[in-house]
Amino acid sequence: MTLPRFSNYLRLPVLAAATLLLVACANEKLTSTWTNPEYSSGAPMTKTAVIVLAKDENMRRFAENQIIQNLPKGTVGVASYTLFDKPEEDKDKVRDSLVKNGFDSVMVSRLISMDKSKTYVPPQSYASPSYGYGGYYGAAYGGAYRTSTPGYTVENTTVVVETLLYRLPDAMLVWTGTTQSLNPMSKGEMVEGLALVIGDELQKKHLLGTPGK
Secondary structure (H helix, E strand, O other), X not given: OOOOOHHHHHOOOOOOOOOOOOOOOOEEEEEEEEEOOOOOOOXXXXXXXXXXXXXXXXXXXXXXXXXXXXXXXXOEEEEXXXXXXXXXXXXXXXXXXXXXXOOOEEEEEEEEEEEEEEEEEOOEEEEEEOOHHHHOOOHHHOOEEEEEEOOEEEEEEEEEEEEEEEEOOOOEEEEEEEEEEEOOOOHHHHHHHHHHHHHXXXXXXXXXXXXXX
């Protein structure tokens, strides 16, 4: 199996700024997860750098902060924007800097896709009772008439984000999780939901934080 390399994700935009035309409530969920069977380190990792490479600097900062707030208890999470003035493309420079500052792991998130699809809902008709004299005498004195609703098109937006957790200093890929957000109401709410999902899964896997917490 060929594993994704840490360096490949330092150049990919994550959560790119876009105007979402939305029609329903946000629905964030974890669609797939993978843990490296070769990973074995005893205690969970406790100090991780969180990297979200976004073209929108404000979104980058917001997303990194949200992920950190939802990390398992006992984890020291540090946002990359506090470590680097701008996204650093030299993977060796990033790794060396993190190791030098005591990090034992790094988390990277990237946008996989943002797809829009349209679903056509056909017209529907149904019978409704017709009440005579304003309905005072009930349905017995009235007939029925047909009503219908016109057809319409529903637009759905599906956002897929992949998050990867690497061990340092060897940059071994330890865990990956793919999350999906259906029709997020806003980019902010989407990020909050995805960060919560990721944090819950990492808690279950006991990869970060205090053992047993």
